Every structure is written in structure tokens, then in C-alpha cells.
Amino acid sequence: MKLIKQLSIVGMLLLLTCIAQAQNxxxxxxxxxxxxxxxxxxxxxxxxxxxxxxxxxxxxxxxxxxxxxxxxxxxxxxxxxxxxxxxxxxxxxxxxxxxxxxxxxxxxxxxxxSTGNQNMRAFHKYLNQLQGKHFGGLKERAMKAVKENNTKEMAALEVIKNEKMKGFEADLKQFIEGLGVSAAAYYAIGFMDLNIHLDFFKKVGERFKQKYPKHNLTRALWKDIKGAERTAIGAVAPNFTLIDVNGQKQSLTAYRGKYVVVEFWASWCLGCRIEYPKLKKIYATYKSQGLEILGVSDDRQTKQWKAAVTRDQLPWPNLWIGQNKVRKDYNISNLPFNLLLDKQGRIIAKKLTPEQLEVKLKELMKNGR
CATH class of the missing domain: 2.60.40.1120 (Carboxypeptidase-like, regulatory domain)
Structure with missing residues (x-):
């Protein structure tokens, strides 16, 4: 009996040790x-x-x-x-x-x-495969078109890119959903554009909330989601005051009374440059009808920003983010990114291609809004 008690005590100690180890x-x-x-x-x-x-x-x-x-x-x-x-x-x-x-x-x-790191490595491997599958060869063609100022090729590549992006994003979402509620899933979803895929972020966020309502990563995910809702369709775009190429301060609210396209870009952004030929045509057509485009550069240095404005002959006002909190206010993660504002500064559309922007402007002008 004494031996049984001793064995029981030893067993309990081993169990407690295992439990303690399991929590570290x-x-x-x-x-x-x-x-x-x-x-x-x-x-x-x-x-x-x-x-x-x-x-x-x-x-x-x-x-x-x-x-x-x-x-x-x-x-x-x-x-x-x-x-x-x-x-x-x-x-x-x-x-x-x-x-x-x-x-x-x-x-x-x-x-x-680390199980999480293993899943993150698998994600990066899959991401590279997806980029090759959907966009293989497009970057080289785009660089050549921009270098030669081949506007016809740029326009064709823009259409191809937008079409292929649909399949790319669908595949990416499926992979992220397969990661379940995990640190790797939180990490992977950060590679998606929150401004465009807010509903998907909410879907993933709800799963996190149901399983781990008080966890750090759940709170972080919902903090991002709440931030993105500040620039949701129907919201008034957050105001900002930035310097233009002449060093003068300009505020977004100064353009009330006009339709405004806030176009976030950077000198190194190839996708931005591909859109310029069509944007210039749209600007020339609709500027007299109450349209303004505000280019907002995400370049880290003013030298690159100003050189790009001159190089690409951008005709609209161009501003520089610098150290301003605009990146945070607008959740800037991918370029190019734009918003279309109505005359009261409310957001009526986001992430428009030049073709989509032109359709939307025709509709607005026709209805006299």
C-alpha cells in the first residue's frame, strides 16, 4: 500500500512537471x-x-x-x-x-x-509561385514599355494586370483561409490590401474573435479593420496638409466643391507609371468639368519625388507625404492606390483603374452630381 502511494505521488509529480513544461x-x-x-x-x-x-x-x-x-x-x-x-x-x-x-x-x-514559421515559409513559397503563375513576364514587358514610352503597350499591360490580379487574389485568400486562426495567418493577411479587401479581413477577424477574443493578434487585426473603416465608401476622407513641388502647403479640404482623385504613388512604382498616359487623358477631358487629381507621393526623399514629377510630366498638383500620418490614416500598403471623392469630400470609390475612373466620371457628370 505504501509503495502504491509512493508511485501515485511520483506519478502526480511527473504529471505536474509535464503540465508545467507544456505551458512554456x-x-x-x-x-x-x-x-x-x-x-x-x-x-x-x-x-x-x-x-x-x-x-x-x-x-x-x-x-x-x-x-x-x-x-x-x-x-x-x-x-x-x-x-x-x-x-x-x-x-x-x-x-x-x-x-x-x-x-x-x-x-x-x-x-x-516553430510551426508558425514553417507555415510562414510555406506562404512565401506559395506567394512566389503565384506571382510567377499570374504575372510571369509582365514586369519585364512593363519596364520596356515605360522605358520606350510605349503608351499603347502600357495600356494593354494595365488591362492584363487587372484581369490577372483577380485570380491572384482569389488564390491568395484561399491559402490564407487554410492557415486557420494562427499567427501565420495574421502575418500572411498583411500582404493583402486592407483598403480593397476589407470584407475578407472582417471574415478572418471574426474567426479570430470567436476563437481567441482577447488575444493580442485578434486585437491587432481588429485595430487595423477599424482604421480601414475610416476610409470606407461613404466616409469623409481624412484631411491632410502637405507640401507641393514648390514648397507650398496644400490641404485636401481646399478642393471641396470639386470631384477629387487622391492618387497615391511613388517614383519607383512601375504600376503607377503605366497608368499615367490614361490618367493624363482623363485629366485633360474632365478638369474643366470640375475634376482635380491630387498626386500624393510616398517617396522617402523629395529629390526622387520631384525628379519623377518632371520626368513623367505630371500635370496635376503633386504633394509629398514625408513624415505625415497620411499613410496611417489611409492605410497605405500597396501602390498605386486612389480614392475618388465627391464635392463634399466623401469617398465614393476606391482603387479605380483608369478605365473604371472614366466610367464613374461619365456617370457623375451625366447625372449632374
Missing amino acids: FTIQGTIEHPQPTKAVLLKVFDAQTMQYKWQQNIDVAKNGSFQVTLPFTEMNLYQLNVYGKKGRIAVEQPEKIQVAVKGKEKLQMKITG
Whole structure:
């Protein structure tokens, strides 16, 4: 009887140990060329700031090994910083994650043992396959057309791109749905344009909310969704005041009383440049009827922005985002991106191709709105 009690106690202890271990996750790493005086930095994604915030420093042993064990409370994204080399880790369950850092001047980081990272790698592989399947060869043709200023070819490529985009996005949505409610799914959906696919984001967001209503990634996803609703159809476009090419400040509200196309672009955006020939024709036709186009450049430097305005001979007012909060207010993630505003500044359409814009303008002018 005494032996049975002892065995029972041992069994309980083993069970408790297993339970305790099951609630932790461990990150173990090796660095080929360690710098023992420098710690490895671990950050965790925070829904409040939508950024990675510092969690702790991890000491590195002389042989280059390091390890940290943390409580697993919910799935989340972490960032590991090894001497400036950053790696994202998706923690979806209690598991042991291995990190190998090789190289001296140019570091390479390999992360294994994480189910989430495995799914993120699968996503990137599939994304590359999709790009080849739907857009293979188009980029080279577009670069050649822009270089030669072949407006006919640009117009043809714009039609092809818009048609192929439908299949690309449908395939991408299907893959993301297959990831279920996971850190990898949250990561993957970030590659889609929230402004265009708000309904899909809400669909995924509802699944997150049902399964993990209070989790960090659920709150982050819905924070993005609520932000996108500020620029939904029918909403008044957030005002902004930016500088033009002459250094003068211009505000969006100053254009009330006109139909306004807010066209977000950048000097490096090939898709933007392909649209310019048709946009110029539309501008020439409808400017006298109350249309204005406001180009808003997302270039990081004014030099590239101003050079592009001159190079492409853009006839409409052009503004520069700079460090303004416009990116956040309008959820700018992909270029080109545009919004059509009515005379009161309300959003009546988004992400229009030049062909769609012309159809919409004809309708508006015909109805005298």
C-alpha cells in the first residue's frame, strides 16, 4: 500500500512537471561568431502600438549558445535581434524553437522548430509561385514599355494586370483561409490590401474573435479593420496638409466643391507609371468639368519625388507625404492606390483603374452630381 502511494505521488509529480513544461516555449540558439559582450534582443509584437516592443535581453555564452524559456499564454509574433540581424518568430503553441546564426560580416539566420514559421515559409513559397503563375513576364514587358514610352503597350499591360490580379487574389485568400486562426495567418493577411479587401479581413477577424477574443493578434487585426473603416465608401476622407513641388502647403479640404482623385504613388512604382498616359487623358477631358487629381507621393526623399514629377510630366498638383500620418490614416500598403471623392469630400470609390475612373466620371457628370 505504501509503495502504491509512493508511485501515485511520483506519478502526480511527473504529471505536474509535464503540465508545467507544456505551458512554456523555449528559444535555443547558436551563433557561429559570437560576441559575448553583446546580448541577443527579444521583442514581442504589441497590439496597442502595432510594433515590436522590448521583452528582454538574452545573454550569449562564450561558445555562442543562448537560450530563453518563457510562459506560453497565447499565440503571438516575436522578433529576435542578433547583432542587427532580425528574425521573426511565430509562436503558436508550447514548443522548442531552434535558431542558427551563421556568417560574420553578413549574418544569416535559420529558424526551425516553430510551426508558425514553417507555415510562414510555406506562404512565401506559395506567394512566389503565384506571382510567377499570374504575372510571369509582365514586369519585364512593363519596364520596356515605360522605358520606350510605349503608351499603347502600357495600356494593354494595365488591362492584363487587372484581369490577372483577380485570380491572384482569389488564390491568395484561399491559402490564407487554410492557415486557420494562427499567427501565420495574421502575418500572411498583411500582404493583402486592407483598403480593397476589407470584407475578407472582417471574415478572418471574426474567426479570430470567436476563437481567441482577447488575444493580442485578434486585437491587432481588429485595430487595423477599424482604421480601414475610416476610409470606407461613404466616409469623409481624412484631411491632410502637405507640401507641393514648390514648397507650398496644400490641404485636401481646399478642393471641396470639386470631384477629387487622391492618387497615391511613388517614383519607383512601375504600376503607377503605366497608368499615367490614361490618367493624363482623363485629366485633360474632365478638369474643366470640375475634376482635380491630387498626386500624393510616398517617396522617402523629395529629390526622387520631384525628379519623377518632371520626368513623367505630371500635370496635376503633386504633394509629398514625408513624415505625415497620411499613410496611417489611409492605410497605405500597396501602390498605386486612389480614392475618388465627391464635392463634399466623401469617398465614393476606391482603387479605380483608369478605365473604371472614366466610367464613374461619365456617370457623375451625366447625372449632374
